[in-house]
Every structure is written in C-alpha cells, then in structure tokens.
Amino acid sequence: MGINEKPSQLKPADYASDQEVRWCPGCGDYAILNAVRKTLADNQSDTKNTVFVSGIGCASRLPYYMATYGFHTIHGRAPAFATGIKITNPELDVWIITGDGDSLSIGGNHFIHVLRRNLNCQILLFNNEIYGLTKGQASPTSRTGTVSPTTLNGSVESPVSACELALSSGATFVARGVDTAIKQLVPTLSEAQKHIGTSLVEIYQNCIVYNDDVFKSFTDKSVAIEKQIHLEDGKPMLFGEDNSKGLAINSNYSALETVDLSKNQEHITRVLIHDIKNKTIAYLLSQMDQSTMPVALGIIYRIKKPTLDSNYINKLKTHKNNLSKIMKKGQTWTI
Amino acid sequence: MDGSPSKINNNIEEDWSTTVRFAGDSGDGMQLTGGRLTFEAAITGMGLATFPDYPAEIRAPAGTTYGVSSFQVRFGEGLIASSGDHADILVAMNPAALKVNIKEVIPGGLIIIDSSSFSDRGIKKAGYKDNPLENNSLAGLQLISADISHLTLEAIKEFGLGKKDGLRCRNMWALGLILWLFSKSTKETIKWLENKFGKDNVLTKANVAALNAGHHHAEITEISEDILRKVIPNVKPVPGKWRAITGAESLAFGLATGANKAKLNMTLCSYPITPASPIMHYLANYELEGINIYQAEDEIAACCAAIGVSYAGGLGVTSSSGPGISLKAEAIGLAVSIELPLIIINSQRAGPSTGLPTRAEQSDLMQAVYGRHGEAPLVVLAPKSPSHCFEIAQKAILIAIKYMTPVMILSDAYLTNASEPWLIPNLSKIKEFPVSFGKTQENFMPFERDSNTLARKWVIPGTKGMEHRIGGLEKDSLTGNISYDPENHAKITALRYQKIQNVKKELNDIIITGPKKGEILIIGWGSTNGPISEAQNTLSKNGMKIAHIQLSCLWPLTENLKTIASQFKHVVVVEMNNGQLVNLLKVDITPNAKSITQVSGKPFRVLDLIAKFTAIKQLGK
Numbered sequence: 001m002g003i004n005e006k007p008s009q010l011k012p013a014d015y016a017s018d019q020e021v022r023w024c025p026g027c028g029d030y031a032i033l034n035a036v037r038k039t040l041a042d043n044q045s046d047t048k049n050t051v052f053v054s055g056i057g058c059a060s061r062l063p064y065y066m067a068t069y070g071f072h073t074i075h076g077r078a079p080a081f082a083t084g085i086k087i088t089n090p091e092l093d094v095w096i097i098t099g100d101g102d103s104l105s106i107g108g109n110h111f112i113h114v115l116r117r118n119l120n121c122q123i124l125l126f127n128n129e130i131y132g133l134t135k136g137q138a139s140p141t142s143r144t145g146t147v148s149p150t151t152l153n154g155s156v157e158s159p160v161s162a163c164e165l166a167l168s169s170g171a172t173f174v175a176r177g178v179d180t181a182i183k184q185l186v187p188t189l190s191e192a193q194k195h196i197g198t199s200l201v202e203i204y205q206n207c208i209v210y211n212d213d214v215f216k217s218f219t220d221k222s223v224a225i226e227k228q229i230h231l232e233d234g235k236p237m238l239f240g241e242d243n244s245k246g247l248a249i250n251s252n253y254s255a256l257e258t259v260d261l262s263k264n265q266e267h268i269t270r271v272l273i274h275d276i277k278n279k280t281i282a283y284l285l286s287q288m289d290q291s292t293m294p295v296a297l298g299i300i301y302r303i304k305k306p307t308l309d310s311n312y313i314n315k316l317k318t319h320k321n322n323l324s325k326i327m328k329k330g331q332t333w334t335i
Numbered sequence: 336m337d338g339s340p341s342k343i344n345n346n347i348e349e350d351w352s353t354t355v356r357f358a359g360d361s362g363d364g365m366q367l368t369g370g371r372l373t374f375e376a377a378i379t380g381m382g383l384a385t386f387p388d389y390p391a392e393i394r395a396p397a398g399t400t401y402g403v404s405s406f407q408v409r410f411g412e413g414l415i416a417s418s419g420d421h422a423d424i425l426v427a428m429n430p431a432a433l434k435v436n437i438k439e440v441i442p443g444g445l446i447i448i449d450s451s452s453f454s455d456r457g458i459k460k461a462g463y464k465d466n467p468l469e470n471n472s473l474a475g476l477q478l479i480s481a482d483i484s485h486l487t488l489e490a491i492k493e494f495g496l497g498k499k500d501g502l503r504c505r506n507m508w509a510l511g512l513i514l515w516l517f518s519k520s521t522k523e524t525i526k527w528l529e530n531k532f533g534k535d536n537v538l539t540k541a542n543v544a545a546l547n548a549g550h551h552h553a554e555i556t557e558i559s560e561d562i563l564r565k566v567i568p569n570v571k572p573v574p575g576k577w578r579a580i581t582g583a584e585s586l587a588f589g590l591a592t593g594a595n596k597a598k599l600n601m602t603l604c605s606y607p608i609t610p611a612s613p614i615m616h617y618l619a620n621y622e623l624e625g626i627n628i629y630q631a632e633d634e635i636a637a638c639c640a641a642i643g644v645s646y647a648g649g650l651g652v653t654s655s656s657g658p659g660i661s662l663k664a665e666a667i668g669l670a671v672s673i674e675l676p677l678i679i680i681n682s683q684r685a686g687p688s689t690g691l692p693t694r695a696e697q698s699d700l701m702q703a704v705y706g707r708h709g710e711a712p713l714v715v716l717a718p719k720s721p722s723h724c725f726e727i728a729q730k731a732i733l734i735a736i737k738y739m740t741p742v743m744i745l746s747d748a749y750l751t752n753a754s755e756p757w758l759i760p761n762l763s764k765i766k767e768f769p770v771s772f773g774k775t776q777e778n779f780m781p782f783e784r785d786s787n788t789l790a791r792k793w794v795i796p797g798t799k800g801m802e803h804r805i806g807g808l809e810k811d812s813l814t815g816n817i818s819y820d821p822e823n824h825a826k827i828t829a830l831r832y833q834k835i836q837n838v839k840k841e842l843n844d845i846i847i848t849g850p851k852k853g854e855i856l857i858i859g860w861g862s863t864n865g866p867i868s869e870a871q872n873t874l875s876k877n878g879m880k881i882a883h884i885q886l887s888c889l890w891p892l893t894e895n896l897k898t899i900a901s902q903f904k905h906v907v908v909v910e911m912n913n914g915q916l917v918n919l920l921k922v923d924i925t926p927n928a929k930s931i932t933q934v935s936g937k938p939f940r941v942l943d944l945i946a947k948f949t950a951i952k953q954l955g956k
Contacts, residue, residue: 071804073639080640327762328759
C-alpha cells in the first residue's frame with residue numbers, strides 16, 4: 001500500500017505482499033493463506049497493526065506472503081516472541097503461524113505456556129502430521145505406524161492431540177478446520193481473531209509431497225458429510241445426510257457415540273447441544289476416534305478469561321515509582 | 336595496624352585497612368550482621384568492599400561445613416577495591432564455620448567463637464576429629480571464646496522469646512562485641528533495628544538487648560586493648576548522599592536509567608537462575624515507571640520474549656548465567672541477524688555445565704564473543720566494579736539502540752553480590768539519548784543503513800505504510816527479502832561485522848592507571864579490577880613502573896591498545912579463566928602478552944598478584 005492511498009475497503013489481495021509464494025504446488029498451505037487473507041479482509045484488519053509471527057517449517061514461511069508486519073523467528077519459539085510483542089504493545093493483532101513439529105515438538109513448552117497465560121493472539125497450527133521442510137520425517141502428530149525416513153518400519157510412538165493438549169494447558173479458545181474447506185475455515189478464523197485471549201485453531205493441512213491424503217478419510221468430498229461434524233454453539237450436534245446422525249454420551253460416560261436418528265427419531269433427546277463453555281465435552285469432542293466417529297470441526301471450546309497482555313499493561317500502569325527516590329531508599333549516609 | 340601502615344611483606348607497604356569475616360550457618364544472619372558493620376564503616380567515609388560467600392544449597396543441615404555462609408567486609412583508607420585477601424577478624428558461630436574459614440585468617444588475627452557450639456556433637460558434625468580450641472590448631476591466633484548462646488539468652492530472657500527465636504539474636508550479640516572492638520557505639524544499629532521492626536516490637540527489644548550485651552561483655556571482660564581495638568579514622572570522600580550498592584542493584588539501576596534516558600519502556604525477560612536472579616528481583620520490587628519484568632517458562636523463551644519486546648518498540652533485556660546463556664545462543668543469533676537492540680546480561684558462574692553456581696569466573700568470554708553459529712558478531716562489555724555496573728548498563732543500552740545490535744554484559748557471581756559505597760548520582764544530569772523510530776516514508780527498505788553507524792532503521796509495528804517482514808533466513812542487504820545470493824550473503828556478513836567494529840567510536844575511553852610507558856602493563860577485565868588495581872597501587876608506590884588497564888569493552892577490541900601496549904616491556908593479562916582474553920589479544924594486539932590466570936571460583940588475592948607481577952619484573956632483568 002502506498003502511504004498516500006485513501007482508506008478504502010481492503011480486499012484479500014490487498015493483504016498479499018510482493019513476495020512469490022514458494023510452497024509446493026498443491027500444498028494445503030495455499031488454501032490456508034487465502035483463508036487468512038480473506039479473514040483479514042472480512043474484518044477490515046489494519047495492515048499496520050497486524051503482525052504475523054512464525055517459527056520454522058513450511059507453514060512458518062507464511063508471514064513473508066502477507067502485506068502486514070511479519071517476523072519469521074526460530075524453531076518452536078514464535079509464542080515467546082509473540083509474548084514479548086504483546087506485553088509491549090497489546091494493540092497489535094498478533095497471529096502465530098506454526099506447524100505440528102514447530103509447536104508440539106521443539107516448541108512444546110512454549111505452546112503450553114502461551115495457552116496457560118492466555119496471551120491475546122491467534123495460533124494457527126498447520127497440522128500435516130509430518131515434517132515437511134526437513135523432508136518427511138515423522139512428527140509428534142504422526143499416527144502410529146507412519147512410515148518415514150526415520151521410522152522405516154512405521155512409527156512406534158503415539159501421536160499427541162493438539163486440541164487435548166491445548167485444553168489441558170488452559171486454552172480459552174480451541175477450534176479446528178480443514179485447509180481447503182474455506183467456507184468453514186474463514187468464519188472460524190474470524191471468530192479466533194475476535195476472541196480476546198489465545199485462540200488455537202488446528203488446521204488439518206495436506207502435505208502433498210510427504211503425507212498426501214492422510215486426512216482423506218474425513219476430508220474427501222464423498223465422505224465429508226458423514227465424517228465431519230460442524231459445531232455451532234447452542235445447536236444440537238448433528239451431522240450426516242439430512243442431519244440424520246447425532247452425538248451423544250455413551251452409557252458409561254467415557255466417550256461420545258453416534259446415534260442414528262433415521263433408525264429411531266426418539267434418540268434426538270440423547271443428542272448433545274453444543275455448549276461452547278463445557279470443557280468436559282470439549283475433551284470428548286477432541287478425542288473422537290477418526291476411524292469410527294466424525295471429526296469435530298469449528299469452535300470446540302471458548303471461555304472468557306483475563307489475558308496476559310492486559311494484566312501486564314495494567315500492572316505497568318501501577319508502576320509509579322521514581323528511580324531517584326528508589327535509589328535513596330534504605331540506608332544512606334551523607335558526607 | 337592502629338592506623339599505621341601494616342607490613343604485608345618485607346619491603347612492600349600498604350595503607351591501613353582491616354577485614355572482618357562473619358561466618359555461620361545459612362540461618363545465622365551473617366549476611367545481615369556483615370551488612371551492619373559495613374554501614375558503620377561507610378558512615379565514617381572509609382573506602383570499603385564486601386564479599387558475601389554462600390553455598391548454592393538454601394538451608395543445608397545446621398552445623399555442617401557445606402551449610403556455612405559468610406560475609407566479608409574490608410574497610411580502610413586509600414584504595415579499597417577488593418574485599419581483602421585474608422581476614423583480620425573472623426567471627427565463627429560454630430565449629431563448621433571455623434573449619435571452613437580458618438585458612439582465611441592472617442597470622443596473628445583474631446577469632447571470635449561461640450563456645451557453646453563447640454560441643455562434642457558440634458565438633459564432630461563439622462568433621463573435626465578433636466576440639467580445635469584445645470589441640471593447638473589455633474596457635475598464633477588470638478581467640479575470644481564466649482558462650483554467646485547462653486549470654487544472649489540471659490540478656491533477652493525478660494522478653495519471653497523461646498529458645499529458638501532467642502538464639503536468632505546471637506548475631507546481634509556478636510555485632511555488639513565487634514562494634515566495641517572498633518570503638519563504635521551501638522546507637523546506629525539500635526536506630527536501624529527500631530526502624531526495621533518498630534520501636535515497641537519485642538524483636539527490637541530483644542535484639543537491642545543482645546547487641547548491648549555483646550558490647551558490654553567486651554567492655555567488662557578481659558579483652559586486652561592491644562588485641563585489636565582501634566578507632567576507625569574519618570576520611571573525606573566526595574560530599575553527597577551515599578549508599579552501599581551491589582553489582583546486581585547497580586545493573587538494575589543502570590538499566591532503568593538507560594531505558595529512561597532512551598525514552599523507552601523496558602521489560603526484563605528472564606528465567607530464575609543463580610546468581611543472576613537478584614537483578615530480576617530488584618526490578619520487580621522497584622515498580623518503576625515504564626519498567627516491567629517477565630518471568631518466562633525457560634531461558635530460550637526469556638531471550639525470545641526480550642527480542643519480541645524490542646521488535647515491538649520496547650527495550651528487551653534478558654539476564655542469566657552460563658547454562659542459560661548457552662540456551663539463549665540461537666535466539667541471540669537471530670537478534671544479530673535481524674539487527675534489533677537487545678541487552679543480554681551474563682552473571683558468570685564458575686565451571687562448565689552447572690559448575691559452581693555461586694562462585695565467580697570469567698570463563699564465558701569466548702562464548703560471549705564467538706558463541707553463536709555463523710558469523711554473528713555483537714558487542715561485549717564488562718563492568719569492573721559494582722558501581723561501574725550502573726554506567727556499563729547505560730552504555731550497553733546506548734550502543735544497542737544506536738547500532739541496532741545485541742550487547743552482552745559480562746558480570747559475574749562476585750560482582751553481582753559484592754558491594755561498595757556509591758555516591759548516589761543526580762539522574763537529571765545524565766544526558767538523554769532518546770530513540771528515534773523509523774517514521775512513515777516512501778520506498779522504505781528495512782535493511783538500508785545509516786552511513787555513519789551502519790545501523791538499520793528501527794521501524795516498529797503500528798507504523799503506517801512501513802509494513803515489512805524480517806526473519807532469520809539470510810536477507811537481501813537492502814530489502815530484507817529472503818536471499819540465497821552468494822554475493823549478497825558475503826556483503827551482508829561484512830556489513831554486520833563492520834557495524835560492530837564501528838562501535839569502537841563509542842569506546843575511546845581507555846583509562847591507564849600508572850605511567851604511560853614502563854616495565855609492566857597489566858590488562859584485566861571485569862571484577863578482577865579490585866585486586867589488580869590494589870596490587871598496581873602498592874607496587875607503584877614502591878617504585879615499580881607498572882600500569883593497569885581494565886578493559887570494559889571486550890568486543891570490539893580497541894586498536895589503540897596496541898600502541899599503548901608497545902610502550903611496556905611486559906604485557907600481562909590477568910583473568911579468572913584459562914587465558915581467554917590473552918588469546919583474543921595475542922591475535923593482533925599484544926602477540927607476546929603473558930598470562931596470569933586463576934580458576935578457583937574465588938577472586939584473586941592482592942598478595943598473590945603482587946608476587947606474580949614482581950616475578951615477571953625479575954624475569955625481564
């Protein structure tokens with residue numbers, strides 16, 4: 001943007017920097033980049049007050065492609081940089097761009113603490129269940145059995161669940177989306193941006209080179225309607241053709257199960273109403289087994305809590321001491 | 336002694352000074368007692384230096400040698416820059432304190448002990464085979480043995496404190512006795528106690544009673560006057576308001592002053608670590624306008640948050656000690672690459688890995704100068720005394736913002752805790768250096784540089800029309816866009832190097848103590864200033880042509896050091912490591928420099944340095 005330009009409605013393209021995007025053709029990151037630009041345009045975000053902070057990895061290149069302020073930092077540490085930024089200038093709209101390795105492996109510690117502190121920012125976690133930029137090794141979200149250059153006979157480890165970890169870290173906003181499902185992703189990102197506190201959005205992102213189609217079992221058009229549930233606060237948890245299925249608590253209260261309304265209309269009384277503030281249900285939604293259950297998308301959990309940055313700024317406002325006086329406090333003597 | 340110069344060896348004379356060491360269990364209040372005597376000496380205007388020495392364990396089992404904490408104060412006329420090689424007086428509250436500290440006492444020195452602690456059990460716990468008071472091991476020393484526990488409890492019995500609380504007043508009893516030895520009344524300490532606990536508080540009354548009892552005890556019992564009693568002479572330092580200051584307080588004040596003069600809000604982002612934490616504690620406690628602290632989840636996050644602070648237009652500071660600095664290395668490299676101001680304080684401890692957390696060493700110099708991957712130059716400064724920390728912190732801030740660079744300050748465990756008298760400065764007389772952020776302009780290029788300093792502009796988010804991206808990938812030397820171009824990489828590497836070299840312009844203040852040419856030039860850095868300058872002072876008074884430079888900028892190195900050094904027959908580099916500065920200097924500046932090193936975790940002793948300098952002089956004959 002030229003500086004003499006009159007303020008006018010910004011379009012998604014106005015949020016694009018002059019840098020050529022260098023992701024692999026067909027990468028899910030392109031779709032997410034478009035969703036982010038569209039979200040900013042929808043909310044008419046001011047480019048001068050927007051900062052994209054990232055770590056290391058394919059996803060973390062995103063700041064270079066935004067016509068806002070951008071800070072490509074070091075592996076795993078973006079939340080720590082973002083914290084320094086927000087406690088200095090809470091007016092800035094800070095977006096943390098990260099991947100599964102960046103935020104859940106090398107940066108796991110910072111991921112926990114930024115959520116616990118409730119820094120007012122957005123975290124977009126591009127989860128492709130693989131290390132892309134380092135050429136395909138298994139990541140902390142890779143499923144058991146994933147074959148990669150470092151797990152030639154299949155990974156023997158269990159994956160971590162980003163949303164569950166976020167919930168137990170004290171997150172105040174947990175949501176999920178799918179890279180190419182822009183129609184759902186944009187409103188989710190928009191809500192994340194508006195939320196006052198840390199908003200975690202886990203985005204299932206397809207790595208076309210090293211982990212292609214890993215999410216196909218629920219993202220493929222042919223199965224999406226049966227394998228995805230789009231959550232809306234206050235609405236019954238329904239999915240499937242003609243909303244013929246619903247989610248209910250199982251008989252021993254340990255997990256969610258699917259009830260088929262087409263077989264028995266009376267099951268509707270068992271179908272849960274999505275209460276965005278219910279953390280227990282949020283856990284159960286995050287834990288659903290993809291092989292037997294639909295994948296929960298949209299806003300899983302949201303509550304209000306004071307933010308770290310506002311606490312810091314409020315605390316700083318109470319700092320009224322004058323250095324000259326402090327230096328003379330305590331034992332002094334005059335000669 | 337008694338005001339007359341004391342002989343420290345056959346032909347070298349020194350000014351009068353005396354050193355008192357208080358030692359006891361961590362919970363015996365020795366730091367506090369030492370602090371009181373320091374104040375009593377300070378108000379006479381004496382020069383003084385203190386050195387608290389404490390174990391890394393918080394409350395080790397009572398009566399054990401590893402639980403002994405001590406506080407040494409030295410005061411006197413003339414140059415008092417070190418806290419003393421040896422103690423003239425040792426107060427040992429138990430056998431373990433005696434055992435650990437006895438080797439620190441000069442021959443003929445005075446030992447004051449609490450006899451009640453020398454029970455069979457106490458003696459055994461300290462690891463003595465038999466009673467050191469009876470086996471002639473204190474031969475050649477003077478001893479005041481008093482049942483301090485019993486006498487304290489007697490003195491305070493009317494206040495109804497239990498035995499446990501009552502015995503906490505033992506340190507005041509000992510202080511009373513010491514004050515008498517120095518012909519001081521208990522008046523100032525009583526005032527202080529009343530101020531601390533309140534005039535009518537039972538703790539005040541008990542402590543005052545114990546203090547007076549110790550004072551009276553000395554007066555009425557047979558402590559021969561020729562043992563040590565002396566009058567602290569009054570000397571005349573610069574008039575004004577004084578206080579004692581530790582390195583940690585001085586750094587905290589200096590940082591706050593620097594931020595203030597730069598018109599920046601500052602946040603110290605740190606993770607708790609010994610011995611660096613006091614800086615964070617002080618700043619938290621001061622609650623100064625525009626100054627905040629942030630306790631991060633780890634060392635790396637602390638450094639990254641500090642960089643975030645600077646990125647957003649505040650002054651980011653992070654402080655730590657060796658292990659933490661190692662963890663911060665990658666983030667510091669990023670700050671070098673993106674060229675943002677950052678202050679890093681390393682309170683050096685001794686040894687690799689966890690090492691000796693409460694002991695001092697200067698072995699992180701190479702790490703400071705070279706300890707990052709890639710060519711990643713930054714500025715390294717080192718304060719030489721607690722009060723100098725105040726100036727170095729401000730200088731670091733000035734350089735960091737003027738040159739858009741990280742600046743590392745190398746303090747150490749000794750400087751952090753040691754204290755000395757400090758003339759409280761008039762802050763309004765310190766020059767401001769307000770920062771100027773880059774403003775909205777056409778055709779902005781993030782890595783365009785000031786032709787004089789080579790610093791890029793500090794443009795902060797929120798500035799209209801200046802949106803730009805920075806990061807750790809190599810960048811075009813003007814636009815800052817990602818660049819893999821070989822020529823560009825070579826060019827921007829050279830620019831980053833030259834920018835740091837330009838900092839030399841800020842540091843044309845090499846101070847030589849002593850002649851401009853002669854036999855020996857001593858080069859030191861950091862906290863060794865005390866013992867080196869005392870050794871130089873003594874030797875030059877005794878006729879040696881010896882000069883001393885204490886470098887406060889370790890990187891970039893000043894070239895005129897080469898010219899200065901060429902005027903001396905011997906150049907000797909003194910440092911508490913295996914020879915790191917000497918290796919840096921040998922490359923280009925003083926190829927034939929000799930090296931004196933020590934890695935014991937303890938400061939140099941003046942006497943050892945005098946002996947070594949004298950031997951080097953003999954060499955040249």
